[in-house]
Amino acid sequence: MVVLGIESTAHTASVGIVDEEAKVLALASDMHRPTAGGIHPREAANHHVELLPGLVAKALEDGHVRPKEIDAVAFAQGPGLGPCLRAGATVARMLSLAWNRPLVPVNHCVAHVEIARVLSGLTDPILLYASGGNTQVIAYFRGRYRVLGETLDIGIGNFLDKLWIGLGGTFPGGPALELEARRGSELHPLPYSVHGMDVAFSGMLTAALALRAKGVPRTELAYSVEVTAYSMLTEITERAVAHRRRNEVVLGGGVACNERLRGMVREMIEGRGGTTFAPPRSLCVDNGAMIAWTGHLALEEGLVAAVEESAVQPRQRTDLVLTPWRERNGTSRPAPTVPLLASPA
């Protein structure tokens, strides 16, 4: 079985082709990068409309896959920016009709989680999903993924992006801030906002920009923000691990590319005698392969949609969708051999 997956929830248009053993046969992506400010949904959607047909062709060519070898077409149904979601859904519907193959809607957050889980080989880990729009600590329980804790305001990645733009940089901020922070060593106090299992970042954004205005060097700010924000994420992850008595953590989402975050979570979990895993970077950030893989899992359960039932759902939360495959094969699927905490792709 081979599934083609289309991702278009926000800044990235991506097409992945994945087989039934979670082998990525092809991945073709392109990120919309505004020259100034954040993402404008209409501009990002125009980018996706322009690029997706070429990315489909490239993925088929790179993977040496012919259209008739594709068994289903999966797409990210939500959550995300409406115009961007519709661009990907339209291409997916068209391919499904043209190739006469089932159309499989997939939740973007669950897809981040599932690609990380299958690559990790860990069967029932706690999941730290840290991306631009989302920051959630997740555990599976009775038929769906439950959000144990999350951001009360903005996603960690959006916070890093806004901060970097406020410091004079361009989108995306996370990777640039990581490089900047590597040279820092002085910790400036910033609001540490943990509320039970939840976190908040807007106070830290205001405080960091105020420190910059007072002349604190960008490098020291980047370092202080990373240490403070990733400590908050590590703390809520540890709380989830302790409560659920699961000594396994999997990271997913674009911010899981960050070496400091990976290291802090690893130190925490190894201190408790457990293990952690983060996918290669190309599969942490938004990508079509995670949509294709989750499409496989959904397809096995018959979770396909007629075109007229495939409307996008910009606010579809992680805990809204059912994941029946977790009951059936959640503990039995063999995992490919990938080293724990894989180094950058």
Ligand code: ATP
């Ligand atoms: P979601 O809908 O899941 O919230 P998203 O649209 O934010 O997805 P992702 O590709 O999952 O997209 O994550 C992008 C975010 O990851 C951006 O905010 C970016 O700054 C951040 N990011 C990418 N690499 C790094 C890094 N090395 N360190 C910190 N943040 C990073």
Ligand code: FE2
């Ligand atoms: Fe994402």
